Amino acid sequence: MIDLKSEKEIELIAKSAEILSEVLIKMKEMIKPGITTEEIDGLARKMVKDRGVKAAFLGYRGYPAAVCVSVNEEVVHGIPSSKIKLKEGDIVSLDFGVEREGFFSDAALTVPVGKISGRAQKLIKVTQEALLKGIDMAKPGNRISDISAAVQRYVEANGFSVVRDLCGHGVGRKVHEEPMIPNFGKPGQGPLIQPGMVLAIEPMVNAGSYEVATLDDEWTVVTMDGAVSAHFEHTVAVTENGPVILTRHS
Ligand code: MF3
Ligand code: CO
Numbered sequence: 001m002i003d004l005k006s007e008k009e010i011e012l013i014a015k016s017a018e019i020l021s022e023v024l025i026k027m028k029e030m031i032k033p034g035i036t037t038e039e040i041d042g043l044a045r046k047m048v049k050d051r052g053v054k055a056a057f058l059g060y061r062g063y064p065a066a067v068c069v070s071v072n073e074e075v076v077h078g079i080p081s082s083k084i085k086l087k088e089g090d091i092v093s094l095d096f097g098v099e100r101e102g103f104f105s106d107a108a109l110t111v112p113v114g115k116i117s118g119r120a121q122k123l124i125k126v127t128q129e130a131l132l133k134g135i136d137m138a139k140p141g142n143r144i145s146d147i148s149a150a151v152q153r154y155v156e157a158n159g160f161s162v163v164r165d166l167c168g169h170g171v172g173r174k175v176h177e178e179p180m181i182p183n184f185g186k187p188g189q190g191p192l193i194q195p196g197m198v199l200a201i202e203p204m205v206n207a208g209s210y211e212v213a214t215l216d217d218e219w220t221v222v223t224m225d226g227a228v229s230a231h232f233e234h235t236v237a238v239t240e241n242g243p244v245i246l247t248r249h250s
Pocket of ligand 2: 106107168169200202
């Protein structure tokens with residue numbers, strides 16, 4: 001069942017999203033050659049503690065960290081580690097969620113470490129733009145797969161591929177709620193989009209093929225061909241007037 005949120009509930013999710021965005025931007029600002037992904041996690045843990053909220057992913061299905069940090073060919077769910085040191089030319093995806101007074105928000109972005117290749121730059125730009133194309137479709141009267149189709153069309157027109165094994169989702173009372181929001185598919189299918197839906201829309205885009213695999217740590221999702229991958233996500237509320245982005249990336 002899709003849980004429609006009241007205006008009051010959307011306001012509470014927006015407050016959760018505001019704190020999430022503040023932390024995400026601070027993490028983004030600390031990205032530079034030489035830092036470890038564990039240090040990024042440390043900042044997130046400290047900032048949520050100081051603000052009296054919770055890192056939504058910590059302990060979620062046993063996930064061991066506050067933030068997912070995925071480098072280069074890692075697509076999502078990379079586990080922060082003192083052994084992973086960022087270097088010039090890497091691209092890094094940060095995926096973070098906040099729980100505040102029982103309300104969840106979820107967002108992700110991909111950032112360059114120093115100077116990166118032209119292809120990696122294009123991948124990041126196209127993934128971010130694909131997210132906005134998807135969000136544009138999140139308005140009453142459309143169907144969920146109109147979001148999916150818009151993302152896929154834009155990504156493939158730019159020569160990249162969308163990951164098929166992982167989806168966006170409803171969010172608010174839990175990290176993952178219905179509906180599932182694939183990043184590919186034919187338009188005009190799935191649930192009708194209605195005011196009160198709060199959606200985490202999150203294209204994961206590969207420079208090579210869309211195939212992915214999960215590492216032995218049972219979390220880290222990587223591309224099968226080793227090509228780089230990018231990820232952008234916003235928490236979006238659907239209103240009568242269309243989509244409102246509750247998270248902020250910069
Ligand atoms: N944003 C992620 C998603 O929607 C949530 C990460 S789940 C975790 O899949 F378990 F890795 F934390
Ligand atoms: Co998500």
